[in-house]
Amino acid sequence: MKNAVRTALLTSALAILPLAAQAHRTWLLPSATVLSGTDPWVTVDGAVSNDLFYFEHFPLQLDGLSVLSPDGKAVEAQNIAKGRYRSTFDVKLEQPGTYRMMVLNTGAFASYKVDGQNKRWRGKADQIAMAIPANATDVKLSEMHGRIEAFVTSGKPTSETLKPTGVGLEMVPVTHPNNLVAGEKATFRMMLDGQPAAGLAIEIVPGGIRYRDKLNDIKVTADESGTFSVTWPGPGMYWMNASVQDSKSTIKNAQRRASYTTTVEVLPQ
Template sequence: MISVRHGALAVLSAVAVLAIPAAASAHRQWLLPSSTVLSGNDPWITVDAAVSNELFYFDHNPMRLDSLTVTAPDGAKGEIKNGSTGKYRSTFDVQLDKPGTYKIGSASDGLMASYKLNGEQKRWRGAAAEAATAIPKEATEVKLTESSRRLEIFATRGAPTKEVLKLTGKGLEVDFVTHPNDLVVSEPAQFKLLLDGKPAAGVEVEVVPGGNRYRAATGEMKLTTDAQGAFTAKWPGAGMYWLEATVRGGKSTIANAERSASYVTTLEVLPD
C-alpha cells in the first residue's frame, strides 16, 4: 500500500500494476476489426490499432501490441499473427481456428502522480512499485490517481458463445446482455456497466459511429446507466461503433489515491 504523509511519498508495500498507455484525454484509443461475424472453415480477421483525434482514422499514434491478448472461445490463449507497427497505426491478424466467440484486447492498471518540487509543478506516470524512487521524498502537494483501463473487441466464428464474456469483477466491465456479435440495426441492445462487479449507476456512456470524418455531425450518443448499471443503445444505422465509459471515484487499492477506471470497445452493428 502507498501512502502520502507531509507531502512525502512512502512505500509500505509494492502494488504490482502495469503502466497504462499515455494517450491524451482528447485522443481516442481503439481497435478496429475487419469483421466480427464470420463463417467458413478458416476465417481470419485483420485488426487496426491506433490512438487518434478522428475516430478510426490514423492521425496521431499507433497502439503498441505488447499488452494485447487473444482469448479463444474455450478460454485458451490465442495468438496475434503478422503484427506490425507503423508511424500512425499498428495492425495484426487473428485466425479464428475454433468455432465460437473470441476476445481480443488488454487490461492495464497504473499510477499517475502530480506534485511540486522546488515550487515547480511535476507529473509522473508508471507502475506503483516505481513510485517510491520516481517521486522525490521532498516533493509536496502530491496527488495520486490509480487508473485502470480495459480495451477489448469480440469476433465470432459461427454461433456466438459466452465463455469469453465472463466478468472478472475487477475494474470497469460491460455485462453484455445482448451478445456483442449479435447486434442488428433494428434491435436495441442491452448492456450493464459494472465497477468491481457492482452496478455502476449514473455513468455516462459515449457511443460514436465510425465513418464520421467527412460528416458535419459526428452522430455521437450520450447514454446514462440506471441504478442497476443498465443502459440501452438504439442504432441509427449499420456499421462500426466506438463505445467508451469512464468512472472517477470509488475505492482505490492505494491509500490516499483517487481512482479512475475506463472501458472501451468497438461494436459492429449489422443491417437487418
C-alpha cells in the same frame, strides 16, 4: 526538449486512458466481426485518433494485448506490428465461437514539487512509493485502469468469453455483441469491480466522423443494475466508451480513473 517530453507524456496518457473529455479516441477495429469457413482469420487495427477508425494520430500501444478463445483460453496474436499511425495484429480463429480481444493498460501518475520545481512521474503502481522523493510537496497521485475491447465470432456466437473479471470497468453484454442489427434494441450491463456501475454515463459514436458535420453521438445512462439499452439508428461500426473516477485506488491517497472502450459492428436488417 521540454516540448518533446510534454508530447511524449501526452501520447502515453492518451494511449492508456480514453477520457470522454478528450478529442482523441482509442480503439480496436477488427477487419470482420462475424466469420465462417474452414480457415478464418481476422486482422485487428489499433489506433488513437480524432476521427474514428481513421489513422491520423498515434498507434495504440499493444503491450497489454490479450486474446481469449471461445473456451476462455489464451490465444497468441500473430504478426504484431507497429506503424506510424496504427498498430496491427492477426488472430487465427481455430475454434468456432466468440473471441475476446483486449488491451489492458494500468499505471500510475504523480505530480509534485521539489525545491519549488514542478516534477512529474509515470510508471507502475507498485513503484510509486519509491519514486516520489521524501522532500516532495504538493503531491498529487492517480492510478489508471483502461480496458479496450473488440469481439469476433466464427460461426455460432458463444458466451464463455463474455464473463466479467471483476476488475475495473467492464461491459457484460446482455445482447451478444456480434448479434447487433440496425433498428433493433441491444442491451448491455456495465460493471465496476464486479458490481453494477449505477448511474454511469456511456457515449456511443458511429464511425465515419471525418465525413459528416455532426458527431451523431448517443448518450445513455446505466440504471441501478448498471444496465442500458440502445436502438441502433443504422448499420456500421460504433465506438462505445465510459469512464469513472473514484477513490478506490490501490495507492494510498490516490484517485483512480477507470475506463472502458469497445468497438461493435451493427449489421443491416
